[in-house]
Amino acid sequence: MPTVLLSAADPTAALPAAGFDVVAHALGSTPPVDFAAVAVAVVVxxxxxxxxxxxxxxxxxxxxxxxxxxxxxxxPEAVPVGLDAGADVCLMMPVEPPHLAAQLRSLARTRAASARVGTRAAEARLLGDQLRQAFARLDAERELARRAHQAALPNELPGGVTVCRRGRAGFHDARRLPDGRIAFLVGDVPGRGGTVGSLLGLLALRAAFPPGAEPDPAAALERVNRDLLALGLDDPPLVALLAGVADHESITVARAGLTAPVWLPSGGEPAAWSAPGPFLGTAEASYPALTRRGGRLLVSTAGGDALLAAARRHGADVEAVATHVLAATPGAEDVVVMAVAP
Incomplete structure (x- = not known):
């Protein structure tokens, strides 16, 4: 039963009969009131x-x-005084018992609804605090992964290789081999930005051309693919990667899912170089290596037809190509563009 805090005597002597528990409180007394169980306070x-x-x-x-x-x-003149003091309702006496009881039941329902709203608000504030803490941890993890990823990228590029990187996604590497050739790779983890994309990119960078291994583009992709499959992920990511080796005469590449590169032949029109190969990390697969001579290579993590159009307009200018690709690709915010000229 709802509890009524009553200052002064029950003016109707009917509240208990109407289903209310009555707790007396002398008008003007100073002891604090425990309002936890009180549904309505009535003041005569x-x-x-x-x-x-x-x-x-x-x-x-x-x-x-x-x-x-x-x-x-x-x-009647007491009504504005009561409302200004904080009363919610002022009733003129004498008041009919059914009228008073109905008014108290209505206010008790309002009190219960307000308490529920207050509880939900407290729960929402707690959830908001927990979400803010979780997002702060995620931001810290992403920043740590980004720094690890950034540290793995080359500080210097060998002669003949230029790179433009916009945004945070995507990864690349290029190094001069002891025999004078250049080993290079460009990759991305579509749909897996932040921590996951950075860590998988770091894994690919480490696994593709490990020290002492023969710089074979096809073997590099197969090695990365095996390492990704060995992770045993329930929701395996799609990793796109192009690996290549260039010497002073030719460029050999193997491709896994990445946008088809563009070949810029000496004295000819740029054309897409469709090297086949599925994404890495999904199933065992082979990645054939293809070789071309007498030209330059343009590789990008995004673009498709836009990459070919950019190459025809800007050649191997990686800054201009990156700007063109981002402008022509809806929703694209990140891109890595590499030009290789042996």
Whole structure:
């Protein structure tokens, strides 16, 4: 049953009969009230100054908690005093018992609804705090992965290789081999930015051309593919990668899922170089290596037809090509463009 806090005697002697528990509180008394179980507070507002002082004190004690306060008044001029003091309803006495009981039940429902809203608000604030902490941890993890990824990228590029990197996604490497050839790779992890993309990119960079291994583009892709499959991920990522080796006469590449590179032949029109090969990390596969002579290679993590159009307009200018590809590819924010000229 709803509990009514009653200051002064029950004016109707009918509240218990109407289904209310009544807790008496002397008007003007100072002991604090435990409002946890109180549904409605009823004040018989005589004398009015004492009733107003008590109502204001209750409102101060309750702060943001809502407990309805009903004033029972004998004079109309007491109504604005009660409302200004914090009463929610002022009823003129004598009041019919059914009317009073119905008013108290209505206010008790309002009190219960307010308590539910307050509980939900507290839960929402707690959830918001937990989400902020979780996002802060994710941001810290992403930043750590980004720094590890950045540290793995080459500080210097060998002569004949230029790179433009826009945004955070994508990865690349190029190094001069002891025999004078250049080993290079460009890759991306579509749809897996942040921590996952950075860590998988780091794995690919480390596995493709390990120290002491023969710089074979096809073998490099197969090695990365085996390492990704060995992770045993339930939701394996799609890793796109192009690996290549260039000497002073030719360029050999193997491709896995990455946008088809563009071949810029000496004295001819640029054309897409369609080297076949599925994405890495999905299944055992082979990646054939293809060789061409007498030209330059343009590789990008995005673009498709836009890459070919950019090459025809800007040649091997990686900065201009990157700008063109991003502008021509809806939704693209990141790109790595590499030009290799043996």
């Amino acid at each position: 507002a005589e004398p009015v100054p004492a009733a107003a002082a008590q109502t204001r004190r209750w409102r101060a004690e309750l702060a943001d908690e809502f407990v309805p306060v009903v004033w029972l008044v004998t004079r």
